[in-house]
Amino acid sequence: MFPFSLYxxxxxxxxxxxxxxxxxxxxxxxxxxxxxxxxxxxxxxGLLDRVKNLLCGFNLIExxxxxxxxKLAAVRAGVKICRENKIDFIVSLGxxxxxxxxxxxxxxxxxxxxxxxxxxxxxxxxxxxPIFAVMTMAATGSEYDGYGVITREDTxxxxxxxxxxxxxxxxxxxxxxxxxxPAFQTASGAADIISHVFEQYFVxxxxxxxxxxxxxxxxxxxxxxxxxxxxxxxxxARYQLMMASIFGCCGLLSMARTPSPWPCHAIExxxxxxxxxxxxxxxxxxxxxxxxxSLNRDxxxxxxxxxxxxxxxxxxxxxxxxxMKAIDATAEFFRQIGLPDRLSDLNSAITDEHFKEMALHIExxxxxxxxxxxxxxxxxxxxxxxxxx
Amino acid sequence: MFPFSLYxxxxxxxxxxxxxxxxxxxxxxxxxxxxxxxxxxxxxxGLLDRVKNLLCGFNLIExxxxxxxxKLAAVRAGVKICRENKIDFIVSLGxxxxxxxxxxxxxxxxxxxxxxxxxxxxxxxxxxxPIFAVMTMAATGSEYDGYGVITREDTxxxxxxxxxxxxxxxxxxxxxxxxxxPAFQTASGAADIISHVFEQYFVxxxxxxxxxxxxxxxxxxxxxxxxxxxxxxxxxARYQLMMASIFGCCGLLSMARTPSPWPCHAIExxxxxxxxxxxxxxxxxxxxxxxxxSLNRDxxxxxxxxxxxxxxxxxxxxxxxxxMKAIDATAEFFRQIGLPDRLSDLNSAITDEHFKEMALHIExxxxxxxxxxxxxxxxxxxxxxxxxx
Numbered sequence: 001m002f003p004f005s006l007y008x009x010x011x012x013x014x015x016x017x018x019x020x021x022x023x024x025x026x027x028x029x030x031x032x033x034x035x036x037x038x039x040x041x042x043x044x045x046g047l048l049d050r051v052k053n054l055l056c057g058f059n060l061i062e063x064x065x066x067x068x069x070x071k072l073a074a075v076r077a078g079v080k081i082c083r084e085n086k087i088d089f090i091v092s093l094g095x096x097x098x099x100x101x102x103x104x105x106x107x108x109x110x111x112x113x114x115x116x117x118x119x120x121x122x123x124x125x126x127x128x129x130p131i132f133a134v135m136t137m138a139a140t141g142s143e144y145d146g147y148g149v150i151t152r153e154d155t156x157x158x159x160x161x162x163x164x165x166x167x168x169x170x171x172x173x174x175x176x177x178x179x180x181x182p183a184f185q186t187a188s189g190a191a192d193i194i195s196h197v198f199e200q201y202f203v204x205x206x207x208x209x210x211x212x213x214x215x216x217x218x219x220x221x222x223x224x225x226x227x228x229x230x231x232x233x234x235x236x237a238r239y240q241l242m243m244a245s246i247f248g249c250c251g252l253l254s255m256a257r258t259p260s261p262w263p264c265h266a267i268e269x270x271x272x273x274x275x276x277x278x279x280x281x282x283x284x285x286x287x288x289x290x291x292x293x294s295l296n297r298d299x300x301x302x303x304x305x306x307x308x309x310x311x312x313x314x315x316x317x318x319x320x321x322x323x324m325k326a327i328d329a330t331a332e333f334f335r336q337i338g339l340p341d342r343l344s345d346l347n348s349a350i351t352d353e354h355f356k357e358m359a360l361h362i363e364x365x366x367x368x369x370x371x372x373x374x375x376x377x378x379x380x381x382x383x384x385x386x387x388x389x
Numbered sequence: 390m391f392p393f394s395l396y397x398x399x400x401x402x403x404x405x406x407x408x409x410x411x412x413x414x415x416x417x418x419x420x421x422x423x424x425x426x427x428x429x430x431x432x433x434x435g436l437l438d439r440v441k442n443l444l445c446g447f448n449l450i451e452x453x454x455x456x457x458x459x460k461l462a463a464v465r466a467g468v469k470i471c472r473e474n475k476i477d478f479i480v481s482l483g484x485x486x487x488x489x490x491x492x493x494x495x496x497x498x499x500x501x502x503x504x505x506x507x508x509x510x511x512x513x514x515x516x517x518x519p520i521f522a523v524m525t526m527a528a529t530g531s532e533y534d535g536y537g538v539i540t541r542e543d544t545x546x547x548x549x550x551x552x553x554x555x556x557x558x559x560x561x562x563x564x565x566x567x568x569x570x571p572a573f574q575t576a577s578g579a580a581d582i583i584s585h586v587f588e589q590y591f592v593x594x595x596x597x598x599x600x601x602x603x604x605x606x607x608x609x610x611x612x613x614x615x616x617x618x619x620x621x622x623x624x625x626a627r628y629q630l631m632m633a634s635i636f637g638c639c640g641l642l643s644m645a646r647t648p649s650p651w652p653c654h655a656i657e658x659x660x661x662x663x664x665x666x667x668x669x670x671x672x673x674x675x676x677x678x679x680x681x682x683s684l685n686r687d688x689x690x691x692x693x694x695x696x697x698x699x700x701x702x703x704x705x706x707x708x709x710x711x712x713m714k715a716i717d718a719t720a721e722f723f724r725q726i727g728l729p730d731r732l733s734d735l736n737s738a739i740t741d742e743h744f745k746e747m748a749l750h751i752e753x754x755x756x757x758x759x760x761x762x763x764x765x766x767x768x769x770x771x772x773x774x775x776x777x778x
Contacts, residue, residue, distance in 0.1 A: 001404075001629075002404065003405065004403050005400065005402050006400075006403070007401070008398075009397075009398055011394065011395075011396045012393075012395040012396070014392060014395070014644070015390075207609075207625070207628075208605065208613070209606065212606075212608060212609070213601070215605075216597065216598050216600070216604075216605065219597050220597040223597055235390070236596070240598055243596070243598050243644060244598050256404070256629075
């Protein structure tokens with residue numbers, strides 16, 4: 001068993017109307033507030049007005065138009081506004097696209113150089129503006145970790161900024177604000193949560209506690225996602241998805257386990273960087289191919305165990321066959337919640353043209369996939385990408 | 390599903406030699422250090438010398454002799470030393486007896502009135518001295534929560550001090566320092582962890598995520614405790630028990646579940662306050678009686694589910710019978726790890742003489758046990774205590 005550290009300084013508020021506690025949470029953080037969000041959905045849902053009313057005693061500056069797969073240009077624009085208005089803290093409204101962009105802004109305001117430097121060298125991240133995250137999506141868990149993902153279009157790079165100073169000061173999880181999330185985004189968020197668990201669960205050595213934590217996360221997603229899609233205002237299903245999502249990347253699931261290089265995320269980030277696909281949907285295509293690539297006589301027992309404990313697959317004498325059933329059940333689950341089965345269904349522009357560049361970029365910019373559950377070299381990445389086409 | 394908040398500001402360091410990170414963890418907290426511990430075991434194990442060497446650049450003041458079920462007198466003594474030496478922070482070495490005493494000291498140093506006031510009115514707790522907890526036991530999880538339990542001998546009261554300012558700044562979990570914990574204390578710690586989970590798991594309404602988290606905790610304890618007793622230096626078993634213990638009271642297991650008044654803890658605290666028994670051993674006696682008291686046609690399914698998922702009891706058509714098997718398996722588990730089956734085995738002085746006072750004191754000083762999984766009134770408390778005799 002491996003050493004670990006765990007540090008979760010974000011204060012979580014959860015349940016209906018928890019955003020009412022925002023004024024109390026921010027009261028010692030200053031007067032000048034950046035309210036950041038993406039499109040009009042937070043205005044249509046009434047969340048924007050509600051937050052503006054709750055913070056009516058503060059100087060509020062709005063910053064909108066943050067896109068999915070947020071781009072470096074938005075970071076630059078946000079930094080400029082923060083500096084001009086001497087912003088004290090940021091309130092992010094929305095999903096992790098808004099939040100991750102806010103994280104990069106929060107880190108870059110006090111940094112004189114190019115914001116991208118903070119991605120390539122996290123030692124350059126110093127003090128960050130405090131962030132309060134009012135969530136409207138269950139997906140990345142960025143509300144309970146120190147990571148933010150940002151895309152640099154000129155170089156086709158989608159990479160992470162990372163610092164424990166980037167844990168939000170507080171996060172607000174009101175399931176009602178996820179009722180309006182469309183089915184496709186709900187399903188993509190579910191695939192993202194599943195992938196976070198997989199990246200930590202499928203490793204050489206686990207332990208009873210975190211194996212169980214991981215399986216509880218997976219059962220939650222497998223049970224609640226179809227319900228949330230069928231009945232978008234199913235409070236309990238939405239609530240459970242929001243609860244599960246926050247633990248994806250915070251460190252709880254990887255305690256004392258073999259460290260993982262997160263292979264599916266590495267591969268999907270390359271596809272997103274080139275073709276701007278929805279992260280979770282890209283993962284849903286790649287995951288079953290990665291599973292088949294990684295299935296062998298040594299790994300079969302773990303895939304089979306996952307099948308028994310998450311999909312209630314009946315145990316037979318043949319763990320390899322059971323593992324195959326578990327992989328099929330995973331692919332079938334993604335189909336049932338409406339996610340595409342192939343990258344070309346996700347974006348018809350995707351061909352194998354840039355696959356080689358992607359594979360080389362993973363080796364250069366991500367952790368080494370040779371340390372995956374089953375080692376993956378450049379050829380392996382190409383195999384998984386081609387199978388996913 | 391219920392609203393909740395979660396706030397876990399303690400930094401956890403875990404694994405062999407993690408205490409080496411203590412100097413880095415404390416470096417911004419001042420120069421005057423109280424090193425607090427109980428008996429000689431931390432000296433014999435070498436931990437005391439190691440910590441003194443690690444902190445050789447600081448002004449170190451030792452405070453020893455903290456007893457199990459720590460008493461108010463020790464708090465007063467510790468407060469006096471802290472004030473005389475202008476202590477900046479406390480390093481607690483040992484299990485939760487040392488740590489809980491340190492928590493009360495940490496809160497009382499800045500309080501001018503009687504330290505017991507802070508137990509009866511937590512609003513009086515202000516700024517607390519920072520605490521760094523180097524653990525040598527897996528049991529209460531005090532290293533990852535804001536609670537401390539203290540006993541007032543003159544009134545036979547064992548109650549909690551509670552503040553989020555009492556979360557340790559950092560906790561160090563090196564399994565090797567638990568190798569020397571005797572079998573009885575190891576088993577008692579295991580019963581304590583199990584009870585923490587039970588108090589939150591057996592409620593009217595749960596959810597998939599925390600049901601799974603709770604069951605993972607229970608499987609860890611049920612699997613690793615016999616191994617840790619059989620082979621005291623079994624690193625993986627000790628490590629898993631230490632990991633599991635920290636989540637007992639931190640809020641993770643109760644997220645969005647029906648709130649619980651922690652009935653077994655209420656009853657055991659009364660017994661400990663009068664007869665100074667080992668907390669976990671007292672719980673191991675009370676738990677099966679509480680389970681039988683709480684088993685009925687409505688609650689059978691949850692007890693049965695626990696049996697299926699923790700003890701792999703085979704599912705039949707009769708959940709009530711399965712629940713009985715689960716309760717029997719629990720009592721048998723406690724017997725197997727060497728815990729006594731009756732309060733009178735734990736301390737021959739225990740009779741029913743004070744049971745009535747205990748029942749009345751629970752109603753006065755604890756939460757209302759009528760809100761338990763199955764409501765417990767004064768007669769119910771007496772029934773459980775008498776069955777436990």
